[in-house]
Amino acid sequence: MKRQVLVPVAALVLFALAWEFLVWVNGWPDYKMASPSDLGPAFWKFRGLFLEHSWETLWRTVAGLLLSVAAGLVLGMVMGLSRVMREALYPLLVGFNAIPKATVVPVIALIFVGAHDMNTILIAFLISFFPIAVSISIGLSTLEPEYRDILRSLGASRFTIFWKIALPKTLPEFFGALKVAVTLAFIGTNLMEIVEPHGRGLGYLFDSGKISADYPLMFAVLIALALLGIFLFYCVVVLEKIFAGWAERSET
Amino acid sequence: MTEDDSGTLPAGEVSRIELRGVYYAYRTGTGHLPVLDGLTFACGTGSFTAVVGPSGCGKSTLTRLIAGLMLPDRGEVLLHGEPVRSPRATVGMAFQNPVLLEWRTILANVLLPLEIVPNRLTREERRNRARELLALVGLGAFEDRRPSELSGGMRQRASLCRALVTRPEVLILDEPFGALDAFTREDLWQTMHALRREERFTCLLITHDLRESVFLADRVVVLSDRPATAQVTMEVPLGDKRALDDLYGTEASELQAELRQQIRIAQQARQTEPAA
Ligand SMILES: Nc1ncnc2c1ncn2[C@@H]1O[C@H](COP(=O)(O)OP(=O)(O)O)[C@@H](O)[C@H]1O
Ligand SMILES: [Mg+2]
Numbered sequence: 275m276k277r278q279v280l281v282p283v284a285a286l287v288l289f290a291l292a293w294e295f296l297v298w299v300n301g302w303p304d305y306k307m308a309s310p311s312d313l314g315p316a317f318w319k320f321r322g323l324f325l326e327h328s329w330e331t332l333w334r335t336v337a338g339l340l341l342s343v344a345a346g347l348v349l350g351m352v353m354g355l356s357r358v359m360r361e362a363l364y365p366l367l368v369g370f371n372a373i374p375k376a377t378v379v380p381v382i383a384l385i386f387v388g389a390h391d392m393n394t395i396l397i398a399f400l401i402s403f404f405p406i407a408v409s410i411s412i413g414l415s416t417l418e419p420e421y422r423d424i425l426r427s428l429g430a431s432r433f434t435i436f437w438k439i440a441l442p443k444t445l446p447e448f449f450g451a452l453k454v455a456v457t458l459a460f461i462g463t464n465l466m467e468i469v470e471p472h473g474r475g476l477g478y479l480f481d482s483g484k485i486s487a488d489y490p491l492m493f494a495v496l497i498a499l500a501l502l503g504i505f506l507f508y509c510v511v512v513l514e515k516i517f518a519g520w521a522e523r524s525e526t
Numbered sequence: 527m528t529e530d531d532s533g534t535l536p537a538g539e540v541s542r543i544e545l546r547g548v549y550y551a552y553r554t555g556t557g558h559l560p561v562l563d564g565l566t567f568a569c570g571t572g573s574f575t576a577v578v579g580p581s582g583c584g585k586s587t588l589t590r591l592i593a594g595l596m597l598p599d600r601g602e603v604l605l606h607g608e609p610v611r612s613p614r615a616t617v618g619m620a621f622q623n624p625v626l627l628e629w630r631t632i633l634a635n636v637l638l639p640l641e642i643v644p645n646r647l648t649r650e651e652r653r654n655r656a657r658e659l660l661a662l663v664g665l666g667a668f669e670d671r672r673p674s675e676l677s678g679g680m681r682q683r684a685s686l687c688r689a690l691v692t693r694p695e696v697l698i699l700d701e702p703f704g705a706l707d708a709f710t711r712e713d714l715w716q717t718m719h720a721l722r723r724e725e726r727f728t729c730l731l732i733t734h735d736l737r738e739s740v741f742l743a744d745r746v747v748v749l750s751d752r753p754a755t756a757q758v759t760m761e762v763p764l765g766d767k768r769a770l771d772d773l774y775g776t777e778a779s780e781l782q783a784e785l786r787q788q789i790r791i792a793q794q795a796r797q798t799e800p801a802a
Contacts, residue, residue, distance in 0.1 A: 420625045427593040427613045428642045520629040
């Protein structure tokens with residue numbers, strides 16, 4: 275337990291020291307490269323803005339993610355339970371997923387000018403639903419037929435089979451996909467926040483740091499993004515432990 | 527040793543399971559694959575019938591028809607004299623793959639059918655019923671374990687408990703011991719005898735192990751190659767109390783030799799068939 279905390283903390287401290295040292299040795303000024311010791315003051319100076327915009331980024335990412343889960347679940351169920359639908363939808367989804375989302379961002383931003391919240395949530399959703407849909411569909415379509423037979427022979431309805439067996443059995447794969455999706459949604463939110471004029475969120479804060487050439491602010495935003503990303507990721511890990519913790523034991 | 531191809535029972539008795547001229551074909555991309563053709567046999571209440579036959583001859587198909595998971599194209603499947611049109615809760619099933627749910631404890635796995643089949647049992651009564659079965663198969667101390675913590679043989683025991691927890695009239699076993707090592711398998715045979723003494727069910731066991739069929743069953747039905755019919759039915763001349771050593775007695779050895787011969791005949795039918 276002690277080691278699990280000490281090792282990452284030590285790594286973090288070493289990393290900060292090396293960074294500080296690099297800036298100091300090269301004599302880089304603030305406007306070229308901020309050092310860790312600049313970050314504290316930057317955070318403190320803009321603490322109100324950081325709280326406000328972190329919240330913006332957080333709730334939009336989570337909203338986009340919830341949409342992804344809902345849409346991914348429906349798409350995954352449709353594709354997992356019907357082979358025809360799988361054959362029809364799969365190429366479409368793969369094609370859509372292959373489009374780099376950076377190109378979609380300006381399109382969306384133009385279509386819904388000024389609708390910041392909706393645009394951001396939409397991108398977070400579009401970028402992250404694919405792994406969820408695929409994991410659910412694979413989980414459902416690879417269900418061993420004996421599971422179905424056992425319940426069906428007792429007269430269980432399709433819904434009962436889905437609820438009692440198919441869904442729980444898919445949860446480990448679902449959470450694996452959700453870990454990927456949460457990171458993707460976060461990227462989507464930030465892309466939109468940076469690109470949109472007069473936006474909100476950490477991406478906007480980053481952009482204003484760039485405009486005013488405030489490098490410590492920009493780096494502080496990067497650190498804040500990293501912290502928020504870690505926070506979101508571990509939220510999913512906790513949920514996974516609660517709802518699919520049984521899968522861990524079976525692998526050992 | 528008596529041979530009985532007609533599969534009829536003494537007059538007046540309604541058989542628990544009965545198949546009358548059952549024909550079934552799978553519809554595949556390339557056409558029809560007839561699997562069962564004119565299959566007729568019957569099992570009396572409380573009897574234990576083993577079904578053996580060449581691999582791929584349609585044994586699993588037969589179990590799905592009896593369970594009502596599929597309907598025959600022609601002919602009839604009857605349970606206690608009534609045609610089977612849909613699955614019914616009076617049938618319990620266990621397969622080679624025990625398919626236990628990893629997110630449930632062993633006890634909760636055994637309880638699953640009672641959550642689906644309507645019944646008037648209280649929570650405590652259900653648990654007692656499940657515990658009674660688990661104790662009977664020697665898993666009393668394992669009810670709180672997860673399936674992955676158990677050995678293959680123990681999982682199969684739990685799967686048997688799940689099949690029996692609703693007190694089904696018919697128990698269908700599709701090669702349940704096929705994946706187990708020889709010693710574990712023999713332990714499970716003893717467990718089957720114990721279950722049969724304590725529980726009332728009519729059992730249909732699919733197996734490819736002739737020793738198993740002779741040790742467990744009252745009757746062995748040999749299926750011909752696909753499309754399968756009942757090639758021959760043989761009574762097992764061993765009493766209710768059986769020991770493994772009985773398998774090496776004269777009568778049992780002769781029966782096994784005869785069964786082996788019948789399987790060979792069924793297999794040869796396939797080899798002489800023109801390649802499809
Ligand atoms: N769903 C299916 N669709 C098409 N053919 C099938 C299907 N299930 C089984 N078969 C074929 O039917 C034959 C009998 O299958 P099965 O009843 O499983 O045989 P057994 O259990 O005796 O080995 C096999 O040749 C198998 O390939
Ligand atoms: Mg089979």
